[in-house]
Each structure stands twice: as structure tokens, then as C-alpha cells.
Amino acid sequence: MSHKSSRREFVKRSAATVLGAIVLPHIIPSTAMGMGGKLPPSDRVVMGAIGVGSQGKSNMRDFIKLKDQVQFVAICDVDTVHQAEGKALADKANNNSDCRLYGDYREFLEKEKLDAVCIALPDHWHGIIYSAAANKKLDVYGEKPICRTINDGKAIVSTVKKNNIIWQTGSWQRSQVNFRHAAELVMNGRIGKIKSIEVGLPDGNRGIGTPPIMEVPKELNWEMWLGPALKVPYRGIAHYEWRWTLDYSGGQLTDWAGHHIDIANWGAGLDKTGPIEISGEGVYPREGLYNVPIEYDFLCKYANGIEMRVDNKSRIVHGSGATWYGEKGWINVDRGKSSASDPKILQEEIGENEIHLYKSDNHWQNFVDCVRSRKETIAPIEVAYRAISVALLGEIAMTTGQKIQWDPQKQEIIGNPMASRLLSRPYRQPWTLPTI
């Protein structure tokens, strides 16, 4: 099957034509193109999407809002209803009916010639499909949390780095001004040296009991949905609701780690390292199919003396969001709001000679810009791995009830073979993690 040539190939061919003598400026103002403000096809990022449930479609819409910078040409999903919904979005934006559909990511990756792919899947699939996409040298916009286990995460980070692709994590709070400003205030010492951090994440859901075994809907490929996870009968729990079952997710804790833990790490300068000691307790439902912790309270100690407490919001004073406690005061930041021990702190601007964090005002635009410029995005892979690894180590501490010692450089649990087993969830045959 031959498809439209992608921008990447176009650039390669152009470069070959001019023998590398001329470096084309990457960003040409679209008004200069004489095309009524539209970018020429050669400058569009040709994309596909794997996983177009609620979050996948939401991402597609955000990319499509960037007008003609992005073109979705292919979609892969294990649910044919999702496929049709994704295709409708793409075809409407493209004003054609050409978007191609796949039910198996392997065929999708084999046949499509793309610049980039947007991936939004249940967490248990991330290790395999993120790695496979990176091995195809596709730039990836991938949903958080980037992995279900630490071992999956390590593999993804190394595959992304070795393939030298552009990676953006769906931790979009980084591209919001109130989060960036709060993190910059903290980083520039407005509340003094940071002593501790509290991260408040949502409380868990109520249970649903155990629904009966049901016939799999004809639109859903249940076997493929399960993939590397242990086989279980279908009980009506798949799309979205997978996040309440440990086989596929760690619950609100891991779902939200890529937001508020990520922001906490950003402001405290911890986003390239990890804790050295983790301990705490979880509260688990007694009855029913949902088995993720619905409450959690764990403490992470860092080598520099900072302590980070991660809790469901009902357990802590400031509730939801990231709260940094410094020697001179505190700042809390949450969606749409910030607060501080002294509200005046929040009005302060960051001076020219102070530390300025990576600035992005649109998370999806930032990805597209970086695909063009080949520069690092605002939410690169290792940073995402460091955010989710805090939650996954907390999960291990809560599962075992033990204090966990962690080596953030080697990324290994120290002196605890039993807890170390929880760094991975073995895949069901025949699935294996792709290697380079």
C-alpha cells in the first residue's frame, strides 16, 4: 500500500536535492506562503492516532484546532465504534473521506508512513506500543502515565532516547500559565528553600460490585484490548473504567501522577531524579471488581532532604494540587487556581535574570513545534517517567506495607528482592516488550 509521503520524507528529499548546502528555516510564517494563511502540505505534520477513546479523541480535537499544521491520516483502535468516531473527526478536518482504519497497531505501524503518532491507551499497553512506535522512528504524543510498571517505564525511556524521537507526554498542566508561574516562584526562592511538598490527588471512586460476565460487544476486540494483561472474562469494564483495576492502572494515584506530581517535581527541581525512601499506606476496596487503592498516603524522602507526601486530597489541608512548603511560606497550585501563605507572592513577576522555566502556552502546539524544530518538548520522556515512578514506588510501598529504599540513578529497589518483583508485571504470552 502506498500512502501520501510524509513531511519527514519530503524534508529528507529536499535536503538530498540541495545536497545539504542550504538549511531551510523550519518555521516559515504561513502568510509568506501566499496560500491564504494555510501551510503547504509539505509543512504539515502527518499524524496517526492509536487509541481514540475519550482521551484519544480529545487529543485529536486539540491537534485539529491547530488548523492545518496537523493532518490525521490513519487511526487504530480495538473498538470499531471508536474507529468510526476518530475517522469522522479526521475526515471532517481534512475535508475528505480518506482516513484509514486499523484494529491492530502492528499493521498500522507497518503500513503507515507518518511523521508522528498520538497514543492514548490503557496503561497496560503503554510499554509495548510506545516502544514499538519509537522503534518506527515516529515522534510521539503519548498519554500519561507513560507506564504501568517501573520496568516498562525504563524500557520506554531508553527506546525513545535511542531512537532520538521527539516525545511529548500528555501532562498538559505544564503548558498552563498558573502552573508554570507557581513553579517559577518556587524555583526562584520566593518561599525560601523548599523543605517539603504535599501532592493531593483525587479520592478513589465508589465500587460497582462485580458485574456479571457479559457477551463482548461485537465492536470490541476484547482479546486485543487485554493484550499483555492476564485474561479475564468481559464484565462490561473496558473503556475509561479500566482505571479502577490494578491489571491496567494504579487508579487515581497513577492517573494523576503525571499532573500534580509532575508539577511538584517541576517546581522543586526533582524532575530528573527520584526519591531514596518511600513508605506509606493505601486503602483498598474490600468488595467488588475494582481493586485500585481508593486512598493513599505515602512519604518520599529525597537525597537533598526534601520530603514529598502524596495523598488522596481528603487527607491533606490544601486538598488537590501541588503544595510546596519553603522556609518562608507555602504555595499551592491546582487547576484554575493558586494560593499562598502570603497572597502577594503570587503577584510577583519573575525577573529577567531569574530562572525561567520552559514556556509553552499550548501543549499540542509545543509538540508540533518540536516535531519541526527537533528540540525537546516541555514534557519529555524522562520527566514523565520520574513523575509516574513516584506513584509506582508508592504503590509498591503500599502493596507490601514496607519501607522501600530506591536508587534513583540505577533505578533499582535496594535490598528487597520481594518488593523488586513488583517493578514489573509479566506479560501474558505471546506478548513481549519490543527491543531495539
Added chain:
Amino acid sequence: MKKQFLFLLLIAVLLTFSGSSFGAPKYKALIITGQNNHNWKASNSILKQLLDQTGLFTTDINITPAKGGDMNTFTPDFSKYNIVVLDYNGDSWSEKTKTAFLTFVKSGGGVVVYHAADNAFPEWKEYNQIIGLGGWGNRNEKSGPYVYYRGNEIVRDDTSKGAGGTHGARSEYLVKTRNFDHPITKGLPANWMHGNDELYSQLRGPAENMEILATSFSPAKEPNPPAGTTPAAAPRGKSRVGRDEPVLMTLKYGKGRIFHTVLGHADEGGGPAMQCVGFIVTFQRGAEWAASGNVTQPVPVDFPNGAGVSLRPDFKEITLDEDMAKIVSYDIGKSTKYYTDLQSRIRKVSANAPELLKLEKLMVAVLKNKEATAEARKLMLRELSWMGSDYCVPAIKGLTKDAAVKDEVDFALTRLKAKK
């Protein structure tokens, strides 16, 4: 061999009679009951059972004269006891008994105020200082402020006019722990479902030296729509108008410690409000705290949380043997609680190799049990995959040819890094 058996038998007998404290109970408790607008005949023996089963208390019950009887004959010797549990809402006590009770509390005696005991004695000032908040009995703004939470803020100064004490229809309801550091509530979930009960609301009283340990949300009553009109649909979020009402409180009176629980409305045989593990455990922990200022009882594996109610129909904590027996016939469609109990037990001892091995042996016995369902074996394999020792490996390998659990056997052996 015979000697060994006798020794074991002796141990078993000792364990049966000594409760968890391995010795004579430390504290003496007195339950006062005999008049109540509630079913005191059902509640008093259950409260005694709950106190005695902690192994911390020996409990007497003092039944007052019936309503209208000669209260001068009610003269308990409070000084013999560490705590007094009030399950009483009736005629006034004699002045002598009132004085003796106040002396008991002031000099360091503990009190547990149970459910409708906070309806009693609206006119007795010191009693209301002891209970902190009360309801009914014509209580109003003269009794003291309404005290409650609004969001995360405690409101202690609502002196608005109005009656003290009401409750809506009985229901299961969510209790929010407000103090995670108090000995009674330390280690409890932030949110837990309580069995079907009345939720007392709009209590009022002096509320001096009172700490609120837990609250529950009581929606405000909507005013009745004018006659002949249809009520408009409530706007989104409207039903959240109301107050988070105190359900567990502690107070100080003189040197005395008081634990006040509004939970536990008694039906014949106790009913779900008393069978609720949340009621039982907070009552037991509150009683110990009232007696000693500390709590030594661990939070049990069956404590409820935000996911749902947890009941003890026979008022006893589920044992490991019962959990394991149920796991053998495990069917996920029926109940998961025996398995999740086992997970909690594993968590508590996972760093203690000998204790963990005891659990592992029971789990391996399930793997080898021909009666065990495939579902039961799968669950054991999932757990053993991380907490198992070398002990479980041969049994897992023995299941390699069992098609029903093939994936789980692979899963466990891979994680245990055992050769297949």
C-alpha cells in the same frame, strides 16, 4: 506426643478466655441502660459483647428502674469502674447519683456517650458539658451553638435560633475522618461507609473542650414548594447544600475523657448500624481511649472504606481460617472480601518472614486443594508471584499442565524468576 497435645489444648483454652490481651482485662466498664426511646434491650448486651471481646474490659450492666420508677434506688458505685457507657435516655437520676457521676468524671473517669444518650437530660448543665452536643428534649439556642463543618472549616459559633436535634430517613452514609492523629481515628480511612443508620444533625450544646474526630454530610431540607406548584428540578450540585455533622467526638471534663458517638441505632439483634465494622471499631477504640488515653487495638482488615459498608452480622471479626475456607470456593461473582482480607493480612506481615510463611503455606494448600476453584488458584498465583518464597515454587510448577491456570502459572513463575 500426648503431652504436646495437652499443652496445645491448654494454649487454645487460654487464648479463648483471655481475648487479645493475654491476661486479665485491664479495665472495668459499666453500661448504664434501662430507659431509652431506643431498643436498649437489644443494644446493651451487644455493647457488652463488643467491650469484652477487646480483651481489655470486664463489663457490668446496670439497668435502671423502668420509666416512672423510683430513681432513688439507682445508685451505682461509679468509683469501681474505669469507664461508664451511657445507653440511657430517661428519667432524671437522683441528686446523689448525679453528684457521684460528676465526681467520677472530674476525677478522671472515662465516659462513652452512645447514640441517644445525647438526647438525655436537656436541663442538666454538667451532663451537657460532658456530652458536648445534644438533641431533642426542647434543646434550642439556649442549649448552646450548632457545631459542624462547612467544607473543611469547623463552625463553632452558629448561635442562630432553632431546635437542636433532627435526623433524616435512615440510610447508609459516608463518614469523613477529620482527625488522623487522634488515637481513636489514627489509621482509619478518610472516607468510610457506615451501615444503615440515622444521621443525627443540628445537635447543639456547650461544646466546650470538644474535638470532632469524624463528620458526615447531612443535606439541608428543601423548603416545601408552594401549594399547587411543581418543585423545579434542583440545579446541578444543589443537593450538596447542607452541613457536615459531627458523628464522633471527644471531650474533656475535669480529668475525665469522654468519647461521644452518635452512631449505632439499635434494631432487634443490633441491625446494620450496630453490625457496621465502622461503628464497632470506633466504639471499641473510643472506649479504650476513654479508659486510658491510648488505643492499642489495631485497625482490623474488615474496616469499611469509601467503597462500601462492611458488616459483622455476629459482631465478631472475621478470622484467617474463615477467609481461607471461603477462598477455596472463590467465585468472583459472589464476593471478593475474603481475598482482599487475605491481601490485607499479607501486607501486615510481609516484612516478617516466619509470619508470611504461615500465610504462604495456607495459600499453597489452596493450590493443592482439589476442591479449590480455578478462580481461587488464579488469585493465589497472583499473590504468590510477589510474596512467595522458595516454598511455593514446587506447588506452582505442579500446576504447569493445568490449562485453567496456565497464564497465571507463567505470570507467577516469571515474577519469582523460577525456572519453568
